[in-house]
Amino acid sequence: MDQPVLHPRSVRHTPLAAVVLTNGDIDHIAGLLVLREKTGFDVYATGDILRILADSAVFGVLDPDHVTQKRMQIGASFEPTPGLIITPYNVPGKVPLFQESGEVDTAMISENTIGLEITANGKTLQYVPGCALITDDIKDRFAGSDQILFDGTVWENDEMKKTATGTKTGRRMGHIPISGAQGSLAQLAGVTAPAKTFIHINNTNPIWNPASSERAEILDAGWTIAHDGMEIVL
Amino acid sequence: MDQPVLHPRSVRHTPLAAVVLTNGDIDHIAGLLVLREKTGFDVYATGDILRILADSAVFGVLDPDHVTQKRMQIGASFEPTPGLIITPYNVPGKVPLFQESGEVDTAMISENTIGLEITANGKTLQYVPGCALITDDIKDRFAGSDQILFDGTVWENDEMKKTATGTKTGRRMGHIPISGAQGSLAQLAGVTAPAKTFIHINNTNPIWNPASSERAEILDAGWTIAHDGMEIVL
Numbered sequence: 001m002d003q004p005v006l007h008p009r010s011v012r013h014t015p016l017a018a019v020v021l022t023n024g025d026i027d028h029i030a031g032l033l034v035l036r037e038k039t040g041f042d043v044y045a046t047g048d049i050l051r052i053l054a055d056s057a058v059f060g061v062l063d064p065d066h067v068t069q070k071r072m073q074i075g076a077s078f079e080p081t082p083g084l085i086i087t088p089y090n091v092p093g094k095v096p097l098f099q100e101s102g103e104v105d106t107a108m109i110s111e112n113t114i115g116l117e118i119t120a121n122g123k124t125l126q127y128v129p130g131c132a133l134i135t136d137d138i139k140d141r142f143a144g145s146d147q148i149l150f151d152g153t154v155w156e157n158d159e160m161k162k163t164a165t166g167t168k169t170g171r172r173m174g175h176i177p178i179s180g181a182q183g184s185l186a187q188l189a190g191v192t193a194p195a196k197t198f199i200h201i202n203n204t205n206p207i208w209n210p211a212s213s214e215r216a217e218i219l220d221a222g223w224t225i226a227h228d229g230m231e232i233v234l
Numbered sequence: 235m236d237q238p239v240l241h242p243r244s245v246r247h248t249p250l251a252a253v254v255l256t257n258g259d260i261d262h263i264a265g266l267l268v269l270r271e272k273t274g275f276d277v278y279a280t281g282d283i284l285r286i287l288a289d290s291a292v293f294g295v296l297d298p299d300h301v302t303q304k305r306m307q308i309g310a311s312f313e314p315t316p317g318l319i320i321t322p323y324n325v326p327g328k329v330p331l332f333q334e335s336g337e338v339d340t341a342m343i344s345e346n347t348i349g350l351e352i353t354a355n356g357k358t359l360q361y362v363p364g365c366a367l368i369t370d371d372i373k374d375r376f377a378g379s380d381q382i383l384f385d386g387t388v389w390e391n392d393e394m395k396k397t398a399t400g401t402k403t404g405r406r407m408g409h410i411p412i413s414g415a416q417g418s419l420a421q422l423a424g425v426t427a428p429a430k431t432f433i434h435i436n437n438t439n440p441i442w443n444p445a446s447s448e449r450a451e452i453l454d455a456g457w458t459i460a461h462d463g464m465e466i467v468l
Contacts, residue, residue, distance in 0.1 A: 026267050026295055035263045037331070038400070056290035060332030061260055097271070098294030119268070 014039040018080035020072075021045040022088075022114050023130050024052040024096040033061055040066040042080060046088065046111035047071055052096065060070050074114065088116040089141065092133040092173040096193050107132035113174065117141065120234040125149065126193075129200040132174045134187040142191045146234070149226065150188070154199025155179050155214050163204045174199075178207070178218065185221055199226040247275040252314035254306075255279040256322075257346050257364050258286040258330040267295055274300040274324065274388050280322065280345035281305055286330065300302060304315040308348065321351040323375065326367040328408040340408050341366035348409065351375065359383065360427075363434040367407045367423040376425045380468070384422065386432025389439050389448050397438045409434075412441070412452065419455055433460040 011087045014036045021028055021043065029052065032043065043062065045053070050069055053059040062069070072078065077087040093113020115138070117129040125147040131138070142148055153175035160166035171179045177183045177199070188196070198218065201207065207215040207225060218225075248270045255262055255278065263286065266277065277286070277296065284305055287293040296303070306312065311321040327347020328340045349362040349372070359381040365372070376382055387409035394400035404411045411417045412432070422430070432452065435441065440448040441459060452459075 026292065029292070030264065030267045033260050033267075052291065056292040057286065058260065058290040058292065058332060098292060181454070 014041060016041045018042040018044060020086060020116060021049050022081065022116060023093070024049045024099070024112060026096070026098070029053065033058065037061060038063065038214050040064055042068045042070055044070045044078065044080060044137055046074070046114060048111035062227045065218070074111065082121055085119045088114045089117060091115040091128055091131050091138065094132065095168055102106065106172055112198040115134070118234070125232065125234060129204050130174055131176055132171060133176060134184060139188070139191070141190065142193065145193045147195040147232070148188070148191060149195070149197050150184060151200045152201040152205065152207065152225070154202055155207060159204050165204050179214070185218065185223070189221065196223045197226050198223055201225065248275060250275045252276040252278060254314065254320060255283050256350060256361070256468040257327070258283045258333070259347060260330070260332070263287065267292060271295060272297065272300055276307050277301060277303045278312065278314060278320070279303070280308070280348060282345035293323070299421050308345065317354055319353045323351060324346045325349045325362055325365045325372065326369065327364050328366065340406055349460060352468070356467040359466065359468060364408055365410055366405065367410060368418060373422070373425070376427065377392070381431070381466070382422070382425060382427045383433045384418060385409055386412055386435040386439065386441065388436055389441060393438050395467045399438050399450065413448070419452065419457070421456065430457045431460050432457055435459065
């Protein structure tokens with residue numbers, strides 16, 4: 001696609017047109033605090049996630065003179081930079097950890113966890129970093145897409161306990177495991193996208209190990225693994 | 235000194251007994267958001283800085299079951315881990331950027347910017363990452379200390395403008411420059427600590443350049459530069 005229109009460059013420019021939030025957890029929002037101050041970009045988020053930013057005075061670093069917060073509506077497309085169309089959609093998930101109280105619904109449909117359909121040059125990419133349950137809606141949406149980026153947090157539901165790194169299951173954290181009959185690998189086996197990539201991979205996940213049978217299994221199934229500095233051209 | 239008593243280790247331990255905050259700006263507090271969850275440590279801060287944490291829902295990630303927030307009083311010593319005594323003291327400074335409004339007093343005495351006197355094994359270290367003005371009180375406190383870690387943000391007051399990286403002066407940001415008659419190098423020339431180290435150094439500061447005359451000047455004056463991974467044993 002054509003070069004997106006970025007904000008004016010300087011020796012300290014931030015080469016971002018926009019940040020689009022799909023979740024209100026720390027790993028999705030804390031990065032906003034360390035983007036360079038006084039450079040311009042837009043932040044798109046649902047009403048629930050914008051409220052999370054508003055409820056934390058520290059996000060006042062996003063100076064409204066430079067950073068515009070824009071509310072996304074589920075199902076309503078927007079164009080953050082010319083030629084790039086984004087449509088947010090519901091994905092089962094939960095509220096951020098720091099908002100949890102009492103019994104937590106870990107697979108609810110709300111503005112707290114969403115997926116993004118991103119189209120440019122007639123091609124479509126699905127971005128779903130967190131997903132508690134693969135619904136028929138999600139499968140339908142993935143059908144015919146050119147690229148899928150999907151939640152690869154854990155291989156097994158009880159992986160944190162097995163590796164003595166924690167006590168929570170993947171599902172308790174709002175993440176479907178990759179393996180098993182109900183896992184993402186099986187549930188998305190019918191998706192024929194030319195590129196399928198696991199993202200948001202926990203450091204306990206054995207697919208990180210190039211020599212693992214788990215890595216071999218996802219590669220055999222046509223999946224790859226995202227990496228730092230990855231660039232995507234549609 | 236003896237090995238401090240740390241919280242129980244596991245494959246995912248956080249090897250910290252305590253975090254002590256000297257300022258409420260992003261570069262001082264955002265790191266709290268990315269420390270590993272569900273591991274125990276204490277956070278010491280003044281009342282003003284604790285209020286900043288309380289006013290930002292996102293700091294709810296500091297689970298009170300594991301992390302205890304403790305209020306420091308200016309001048310009141312505490313022992314965050316056996317054998318290490320810390321005394322907070324006033325340093326001229328300002329409120330965090332995200333709390334600024336109207337005319338800003340950039341060199342006020344308040345709970346927003348403090349220094350720490352740290353003693354162990356009969357030795358004393360001064361930790362002052364932000365300082366707008368070197369008072370006689372500060373000079374008196376530094377006299378006889380074994381180690382000084384001091385604000386080295388900018389070399390010149392108008393360095394950001396000169397390097398086309400910003401418009402604010404060092405003093406506007408609450409930082410005294412290193413150079414000049416009123417700068418820290420001249421003002422602290424009488425301090426005879428065996429180790430004097432600049433910290434909190436902006437990436438515009440020419441002392442980063444090993445070949446610069448500015449680097450030569452601070453080395454000649456008995457100062458060194460802090461580095462990532464630096465460990466200090468008193």
